[in-house]
Amino acid sequence: MTAALLELAGVTRRFGALAAADDLSFQVMPGEIHALIGPNGAGKTTACALISGEIMTDAGRILFDGRDVGALGVVTRARRGLVRAYQIVALFPSLTAIETIEVGLLAPTRAVWRPFAARARDRDLTARAAVVLARFGLDPTDRRPAAVLSHGERRRLEIALAVAQRPRLLLLDEPLAGLGPDESAAMVETIRALARETTILMVEHDMEAVFALADRVTVLVAGHAIASGSPDAIRADPKVIAAYLGEDEA
Numbered sequence: 529m530t531a532a533l534l535e536l537a538g539v540t541r542r543f544g545a546l547a548a549a550d551d552l553s554f555q556v557m558p559g560e561i562h563a564l565i566g567p568n569g570a571g572k573t574t575a576c577a578l579i580s581g582e583i584m585t586d587a588g589r590i591l592f593d594g595r596d597v598g599a600l601g602v603v604t605r606a607r608r609g610l611v612r613a614y615q616i617v618a619l620f621p622s623l624t625a626i627e628t629i630e631v632g633l634l635a636p637t638r639a640v641w642r643p644f645a646a647r648a649r650d651r652d653l654t655a656r657a658a659v660v661l662a663r664f665g666l667d668p669t670d671r672r673p674a675a676v677l678s679h680g681e682r683r684r685l686e687i688a689l690a691v692a693q694r695p696r697l698l699l700l701d702e703p704l705a706g707l708g709p710d711e712s713a714a715m716v717e718t719i720r721a722l723a724r725e726t727t728i729l730m731v732e733h734d735m736e737a738v739f740a741l742a743d744r745v746t747v748l749v750a751g752h753a754i755a756s757g758s759p760d761a762i763r764a765d766p767k768v769i770a771a772y773l774g775e776d777e778a
């Protein structure tokens with residue numbers, strides 16, 4: 529039997545009286561696109577933040593490649609290959625797209641803390657960053673700061689930055705949010721292509737995209753995973769229909 533790449537076992541995280549993660553357990557297998565779905569407030573974003581290390585668990589274990597990463601911070605988890613895509617604008621608003629990716633390429637080497645010295649030593653850096661940008665349909669010669677890129681361009685840059693860090697597990701929180709139909713379709717294709725080189729765990733509200741992309745789906749309700757399975761099994765699961773998917777038809 530293949531070992532899980534990521535395993536949450538009995539993870540709980542409280543905010544005051546509310547358990548945003550409540551005895552949460554599920555597994556992400558190597559090579560799959562795994563979607564985390566659930567109603568608003570189910571705890572999907574909290575689960576992402578717990579997995580990436582932005583917030584810590586109150587109880588339970590998070591295993592990445594068989595090792596407990598629950599006590600490690602964001603940077604250490606990212607260096608091990610557990611990388612979340614962030615809203616770029618909040619991080620590097622004044623950098624251009626290519627500078628943003630250069631930082632991402634340096635991050636796994638720790639050189640991010642002294643980027644200018646490292647840049648002088650790594651003459652390939654700009655060329656490598658250009659290759660990453662091109663994969664995401666972004667222009668390496670674009671001198672605009674990230675803050676003024678269009679919403680769709682920023683989403684692509686956000687994922688490109690995460691990919692530059694060579695993730696073994698890429699965490700995507702609502703990659704299609706705010707995208708128009710054409711941009712969404714392009715992003716679905718991008719995610720499918722990324723899945724050839726990295727395992728993907730994504731939170732997504734767009735059910736059509738989830739069922740088109742995901743190999744397996746986990747359904748969260750009130751911080752707890754009520755089901756994990758193939759898209760077909762999830763769609764047919766009476767617990768899921770009652771708790772979530774049935775909502776639309778109610």
Ligand SMILES: Nc1ncnc2c1ncn2[C@@H]1O[C@H](COP(=O)(O)OP(=O)(O)OP(=O)(O)O)[C@@H](O)[C@H]1O
Nearest residue numbers: 543546547548566567568569570571572573574575
């Ligand atoms: N930092 C926080 N402090 C207090 N409560 C929080 C905090 N973060 C999340 N919560 C609460 O935890 C619950 C789960 O929130 P979370 O954002 O993880 O859900 P979600 O499934 O991602 O929701 P959505 O689909 O609306 O994005 C919600 O009730 C939310 O109000």
